[in-house]
Amino acid sequence: MNTTDQTCTIAQLKEQIRNFVKERDWEQFHTPKDLAIGLSVEAAELLEHFRFQSEADIAARLKDEASLKDIGHELADILYFVLLMSDRFGLDTASTFEEKLKISAARYPIAEARGKNLKYTELEQERE
Numbered sequence: 120m121n122t123t124d125q126t127c128t129i130a131q132l133k134e135q136i137r138n139f140v141k142e143r144d145w146e147q148f149h150t151p152k153d154l155a156i157g158l159s160v161e162a163a164e165l166l167e168h169f170r171f172q173s174e175a176d177i178a179a180r181l182k183d184e185a186s187l188k189d190i191g192h193e194l195a196d197i198l199y200f201v202l203l204m205s206d207r208f209g210l211d212t213a214s215t216f217e218e219k220l221k222i223s224a225a226r227y228p229i230a231e232a233r234g235k236n237l238k239y240t241e242l243e244q245e246r247e
């Protein structure tokens with residue numbers, strides 16, 4: 120496998136996932152509800168890597184090649200469901216992402232949000 124972020128498109132990833140699912144006849148199990156559950160379960164599996172860990176433990180874990188690989192695999196599982204759902208719902212992932220990032224940029228103006236970890240509703244309250 121020589122695929123990298125620089126050589127692979129989102130469309131290619133979606134096609135790989137579509138083929139993977141089709142070969143296994145799994146479409147029948149992929150209702151919108153079950154896909155959303157799958158995404159949430161995979162996100163929870165990612166959390167297991169950090170649960171009860173101190174910041175020092177996590178820093179060490181991220182430096183450990185095997186642990187980092189496991190975490191990467193959980194991120195890949197999450198991406199699988201994100202792309203599968205986007206594909207199934209007919210959403211263009213890149214344009215949807217770009218659109219949402221613009222919404223976030225409007226919610227978090229640099230001048231107000233820089234260096235702050237406040238939710239946009241809290242920033243709005245600060246503005247008033």
Ligand SMILES: [Mg+2]
Pocket residue numbers: 161164192193196
């Ligand atoms: Mg997983």
